[in-house]
Amino acid sequence: NAGVMQNPRHLVRRRGQEARLRCSPMKGHSHVYWYRQLPEEGLKFMVYLQKENIIDESGMPKERFSAEFPKEGPSILRIQQVVRGDSAAYFCASSPLAGVDTQYFGPGTRLTVL
Amino acid sequence: GENVEQHPSTLSVQEGDSAVIKCTYSDSASNYFPWYKQELGKRPQLIIDIRSNVGEKKDQRIAVTLNKTAKHFSLHITETQPEDSAVYFCAARKSSGDKLTFGTGTRLAVRP
Numbered sequence: 692n693a694g695v696m697q698n699p700r701h702l703v704r705r706r707g708q709e710a711r712l713r714c715s716p717m718k719g720h721s722h723v724y725w726y727r728q729l730p731e732e733g734l735k736f737m738v739y740l741q742k743e744n745i746i747d748e749s750g751m752p753k754e755r756f757s758a759e760f761p762k763e764g765p766s767i768l769r770i771q772q773v774v775r776g777d778s779a780a781y782f783c784a785s786s787p788l789a790g791v792d793t794q795y796f797g798p799g800t801r802l803t804v805l
Numbered sequence: 806g807e808n809v810e811q812h813p814s815t816l817s818v819q820e821g822d823s824a825v826i827k828c829t830y831s832d833s834a835s836n837y838f839p840w841y842k843q844e845l846g847k848r849p850q851l852i853i854d855i856r857s858n859v860g861e862k863k864d865q866r867i868a869v870t871l872n873k874t875a876k877h878f879s880l881h882i883t884e885t886q887p888e889d890s891a892v893y894f895c896a897a898r899k900s901s902g903d904k905l906t907f908g909t910g911t912r913l914a915v916r917p
Contacts, residue, residue, distance in 0.1 A: 724905070726907075732910075733909045733910050734894065736904040736906065739903075747903075749806075750904070792839075792856070792898065793839070793851060793854065794851075796841075796849045798847070799848055
């Protein structure tokens with residue numbers, strides 16, 4: 692049973708470009724969470740999605756950031772017009788349908804904005 | 806919203822000694838408290854968790870205690886080994902499916 696997968700593992704973008712980060716949850720998991728970790732800091736919640744629904748986006752900046760989890764395919768976190776302050780590690784986590792608390796984390800995507 | 810504070814931010818112990826990391830949370834509705842270990846450049850890995858209906862849980866050298874009245878929980882690592890060196894994060898959550906709120910992390914160094 693493959694774990695949570697994220698790609699790319701490393702992404703370099705210039706200011707003003709778009710970044711697309713992908714997350715494939717563990718098989719059988721329908722809850723996906725995105726967290727951001729700035730250098731030398733803890734993880735901050737961004738958004739929580741279930742298939743085709745955004746459940747909680749209270750941690751996501753209102754502008755330039757969006758997320759989706761389509762019926763088919765991975766969850767995608769999209770950052771438009773990236774700025775240097777977006778440089779961070781972005782982790783996604785997944786959990787099963789219901790009744791289980793544990794969130795399993797992917798390896799992360801390290802975004803560097805030049 | 807929930808706020809989780811974690812102390813200390815750094816901790817250095819001699820190999821074989823015990824290490825204790827403490828966290829407090831603000832929302833009395835929180836009922837799930839996991840601990841994650843993160844090695845440099847790696848993903849956070851769950852090492853132990855506890856639910857609010859339990860006061861203590863142990864797994865080999867690792868134990869977690871929870872005091873719901875005081876709203877704090879602690880991670881205890883006994884007989885520390887160099888491979889325990891990492892950053893440890895506590896977290897809290899209100900209900901199944903809800904987001905995790907993380908503490909700021911403790912960098913543990915185990916001196917051989």
